Amino acid sequence: xxxxxxxxxxxxxxxxxxxxxxxxxxxxxxxxxxxxxxxxxxxxxxxxxxxxxxxxxxxxxxxxxxxxxxxxxxxxxxxxxxxxxxxxxxxxxxxxxxxxxxxxxxxxxx
Amino acid sequence: xxxxxxxxxxxxxxxxxxxxxxxxxxxxxxxxxxxxxxxxxxxxxxxxxxxxxxxxxxxxxxxxxxxxxxxxxxxxxxxxxxxxxxxxxxxxxxxxxxxxxxxxxxxxxxxxx
Numbered sequence: 001x002x003x004x005x006x007x008x009x010x011x012x013x014x015x016x017x018x019x020x021x022x023x024x025x026x027x028x029x030x031x032x033x034x035x036x037x038x039x040x041x042x043x044x045x046x047x048x049x050x051x052x053x054x055x056x057x058x059x060x061x062x063x064x065x066x067x068x069x070x071x072x073x074x075x076x077x078x079x080x081x082x083x084x085x086x087x088x089x090x091x092x093x094x095x096x097x098x099x100x101x102x103x104x105x106x107x108x109x110x
Numbered sequence: 111x112x113x114x115x116x117x118x119x120x121x122x123x124x125x126x127x128x129x130x131x132x133x134x135x136x137x138x139x140x141x142x143x144x145x146x147x148x149x150x151x152x153x154x155x156x157x158x159x160x161x162x163x164x165x166x167x168x169x170x171x172x173x174x175x176x177x178x179x180x181x182x183x184x185x186x187x188x189x190x191x192x193x194x195x196x197x198x199x200x201x202x203x204x205x206x207x208x209x210x211x212x213x214x215x216x217x218x219x220x221x222x223x
Binding site: 006043049093100102103 | 153211216
């Protein structure tokens with residue numbers, strides 16, 4: 001079946017720095033990738049949809065300049081959290097069409 | 111707007127007990143419905159799904175039936191195991207092919223030996 005590889009699984013960064021999270025489709029091509037965020041003990045909320053060859057589509061209330069999404073190729077989508085702050089600490093997870101999820105990235109900003 | 115409501119957790123059961131986790135939805139169209147499971151420290155795994163009314167999704171002993179009349183998709187298992195301890199999410203997808211998911215709040219299930 002379809003496999004989505006997400007890296008890193010955990011990252012700790014200092015406040016003010018940027019962190020890049022990668023999602024790769026290993027055995028299929030994905031023109032679209034969905035990015036979700038999950039705060040502790042809460043549900044997953046869709047942040048944005050990345051589109052290969054065009055701009056990402058962001059959900060209402062998500063800062064485009066803080067969460068940079070790039071769909072560089074048919075097998076790679078990246079989420080960069082810029083100028084991270086402690087309130088950005090969360091679990092970020094990607095999903096490819098076909099409802100396959102990556103393993104998630106736990107980001108802690110200190 | 112479209113939404114999913116799950117029974118509040120946490121739920122704690124003994125091994126071999128019967129499990130029901132309630133899920134109801136509100137949608138303007140005809141959604142596909144899903145149950146996902148998240149084991150500790152891991153991402154989400156699709157457990158089962160149903161795409162139209164009266165469909166029954168099943169996997170690993172879990173079942174859920176798409177009930178349009180009650181807008182529900184309750185998850186059931188006849189005999190739970192310790193290894194079923196996880197967080198379970200009910201979700202819907204409204205647009206066929208777009209596959210954006212709206213999730214419920216999740217239900218944490220703990221099974222004691």
